[in-house]
Amino acid sequence: MTGDSVTNPERMLALSYAPPRARGALAALLALDDALAQLLRTTREPALGQMRLAWWREALARLDQQPAPAEPVLQALAREVLATGVRGAALVPIVHGWEVLIEEELLDRDALLRFGEGRGQLFAAAGRALAAGPGDPLLVAGTGWALADLSRHLRGGDESVIARSLAAPLLDQAGAARWSRNGRALGALAHLARLDLGLPEGEAPRVGAPRRVGRLLWHRLTGR
Numbered sequence: 001m002t003g004d005s006v007t008n009p010e011r012m013l014a015l016s017y018a019p020p021r022a023r024g025a026l027a028a029l030l031a032l033d034d035a036l037a038q039l040l041r042t043t044r045e046p047a048l049g050q051m052r053l054a055w056w057r058e059a060l061a062r063l064d065q066q067p068a069p070a071e072p073v074l075q076a077l078a079r080e081v082l083a084t085g086v087r088g089a090a091l092v093p094i095v096h097g098w099e100v101l102i103e104e105e106l107l108d109r110d111a112l113l114r115f116g117e118g119r120g121q122l123f124a125a126a127g128r129a130l131a132a133g134p135g136d137p138l139l140v141a142g143t144g145w146a147l148a149d150l151s152r153h154l155r156g157g158d159e160s161v162i163a164r165s166l167a168a169p170l171l172d173q174a175g176a177a178r179w180s181r182n183g184r185a186l187g188a189l190a191h192l193a194r195l196d197l198g199l200p201e202g203e204a205p206r207v208g209a210p211r212r213v214g215r216l217l218w219h220r221l222t223g224r
Helices: 009-016 018-043 046-062 074-082 087-103 109-119 121-130 138-151 156-174 184-197 210-222
Strands: none
Touching: 009 184, 009 210, 018 046, 018 074, 018 087, 018 121, 018 184, 046 074, 074 087, 074 121, 074 156, 087 109, 087 121, 109 121, 109 138, 109 156, 121 138, 121 184, 138 156, 138 184, 156 184, 184 210
16 A cells, blocks of 8 residues: 655655645645555554554544544644644544455455545545635545555455556546646646556556656646
């Protein structure tokens, strides 16, 4: 799973497209996604993974009632994201999405869609924090982004093929939209996922390659 830090130059470029006042909110949401990805990478026992994800679900929901505990990701969410009007409870579906990977022995089409739609709620929360436009395809882009990223990390060939087949039309739809200026950071992430999906299976993205950077710059200028 992603787990990319904000030191990734392409992510930093995408973050720079966000309105300055909300850039920290998007960074905090991506850090949450990174933390959940890292949790799954480092958990071998499903029961333990479910317990750790349950802790995150409860901690996110509690942000609406009490101060964040001494955990850097939660503190950043409270400081940057809740300040924009996004509730902690709205972030819980992201955890539900990640839980699918632990709960399901077989990642069939239904399970993968539930994962993508849950994890993809990150784009919905980010869209509100960024004050994205009403026409920005947030859920479509978020689901496609989540599935495209997962497809690069699945060991089972059939599961990867299904994830890619589900992600492709969603990212095509997101790529055909004209994103609002406030939503272009998320559009940039969707375009990167679409470029990754076009690579041969197993090939790592050439981060910072001229074609990729050029595509992001065109998106910044035009919203396409």
